[in-house]
Amino acid sequence: MTIDDLNDLYLFARVVEAGGFAAAERDTGILKSRLSRRIAALEKQLGVRLIHRSAHAFNVTDVGQSVYKHARAMADEAQSAVATVADSLNEPSGLVRMSSSILTAELYLAGWLGEFMSRYPKVRVSLELSNRFVDLLAERIDLAIRFSTEPLASADVVARPLGLARMVLVASPALLEKYGVPAEISDLAKLPALGQGTLEAVRPWSFKGPHGEVVLHHPEPRLVVENIIALREAAIRGAGVIQLPWDACKAQLESGELRVVLDQYPSIGTGVYGLYPSRVGMPAAVRALLSFLEERFRSVY
Template structure:
């Protein structure tokens, strides 16, 4: 079979798997237009229509479904052949695409990535540092690191706890001088709380009196932000009480820029998750990076 014909088939499979020409083309390094033209050439060569297209939706025709099933069998055979070699060598290679929380990614993942790339010279990395929750499949990421991710209901994804971090209720001395220091969970109701909020999720504070059960706290919120670092800056500026990870504010606590509050309460340890697309054979580049995170972080909480 000609290489051009294989490229057309790969374009078809990628578009079907991703559910759109944009995402399917991006996964192969193609524009939407190039992916559409590749599919059109494939349909012309086969003499059948493989996809029904509307402005908002793609679906397989009957012929497309049969062709897709045969292609899956061929790709599974190729996966098996590649795995038979890859499992012996275990050598990571290719481009590792990551999406990471902005602050945690810079402070904790980037140093690991430096060591990983030094160890495996056949790997390149593309990294997005953002507190936005990316669609891993749609945007073509190999791996996401997420903090306190909700339970995963997407069967296309697999999650694994790689570490835990402690969270701390804190505020700046300037805020406490002006508004007073809360002594109980109930008193948070009359304070300005700095809440993480984005289009996809809103933060809830989980606290408990020592020896008691956990309570979900929702204080009054006049300022909501979609960045952990922005919340830290707002807290230091005296704009309210924050609920932040220790890795982000340890230096502020040590210097006195922030003060830990509610000593009679305990905060939860929050899981740090590695989330990745479910595959029968996880690529060595992904598996080795997950193993590195577990190796470096499992013995301690951040």
Template sequence: MLNLNDLQIFVQVVDHGGFTAAGRALGLPKQTLSKRVIELERRAGVRLIQRTSRSFVVTELGSELYRHAAAMVIEAEAAENVILGRLAEPSGTVRVTASVPTVQTRLAPLLPRVATAYPKIRIVLHASDRFVDVVQEGYDIALRTHFDPLPDSELVQRRVSTEHFWLVASPSYLDGRKVDDPDQLSGLDGIFARQGQTDWTLTSAHGGQRSVTLAARYVANEGNAILAAAAAGLGVASLPSSMCEAQVASGALVRVAPAWTAGEIATTLIVPSRRGLLPSVRIVADLIAAQLRG
């Protein structure tokens, strides 16, 4: 294959009608340009330019090669301008994937605002609770919620939030009862995330731990289903604070044993690589991280 740099030099030499003028335009000695064209001719196996001290004539094959090489240079410059344009102003498609609850509670209200603020960024949001292969499936950003630390990988991981599980129940279920201490949970019904579960380990702000056991009134392995069951008055539920804080603020739900939490869950933002991160991806990732930290 012919050297692409030599082809570019050949185009410049032909465009400027000689080595001296091309050397001035490129800021290179004419001897250097001459050597590169000679090397190009050697690899091509044909004479491209007939030159003497008094004449400079492009051969028939040289003219044909010039047409193709000049088109190649134009395409290369266009490709470079695409990259420079993307780097100068955030633009292009940013593909984001996250779990269904994270999309519903955090990303659904945020990403439309990002798209409005940056009209040249096109966001593709994918909600899935399955394990997504970020690289193989072509995602720029992934958000993963997890209890245990994520395994080491070549992906770039940024922990963006850690939130506690609150115990909540509807005012109608509590019926005026004030439950401030874990001992007061005895005899209440529980809404659990898995079959056979009947207890939670609670942690106080000072690090103390207590285990509480409730009667399993309702079981659901999806957060919004648990939230709906709690709002319907079926018992006490354990939910991430981000899923129930709006209902607590409105009075639709009440925190039970509010000085205690029932564990915590982390959210980590993942990008395939730190190097070569496009401004559009960096901006969306930073805004997501700021929203989750908030």
């Protein structure tokens, strides 16, 4: 079954949203008699009643509600296409409200945002630093950068992959001298460990096994903390073994304060995501910043 005129679906959506033909006439400027004819033609093509209407009542049928959802989605996609074209013709400008963790800002964004703003001089950025997961809609955040081992998308949020952060298992030379260098993942149980997260939810360490399989190790940490810098400093002082982002400890590895452990079983990377509300018509400034960050993250990973 095909529909001769997709405009009829759009008009149907407008009538439903207005709550009647008279109100839709006021909203659209299209005579209600014409709206009624177009909806009747749509019903005839589909072979179903979409609206029960009388002189005193206007009710959308169950199948009409289903058709409305699809018609609304079609209209939103069309509007998004128009917005995309309009954005491509205009220089990005305006304010972007952004969120990231403190460490992400220190390691990456602090240096990159200056480059971005030189490229797009009409864009302003407000960066909120927080280690919690912000509510993008409630807090009016346009873009959040988050690292996660699991997908972060939801009904209201789109998660765009930007890269894969390299992870590495590290310990201090003194700790390895005291407890011995582990040869297998199972040997990690013999060493004191540090943990990222909370007492109720310590993040497991993930490795690539000898046959390419994913191997998880659930540490029983002496110290549990969310902050990666605190974990790095505790590891330097011999408090335990910890899996960290490479960029957060590469200077300490180069200086010898930390050593890589079990490098024959590479740590599995953590996904870097750009999160943004799943709304129609992303502003050009947000789109430009998201594309720029994807370019930069992929250049370092």
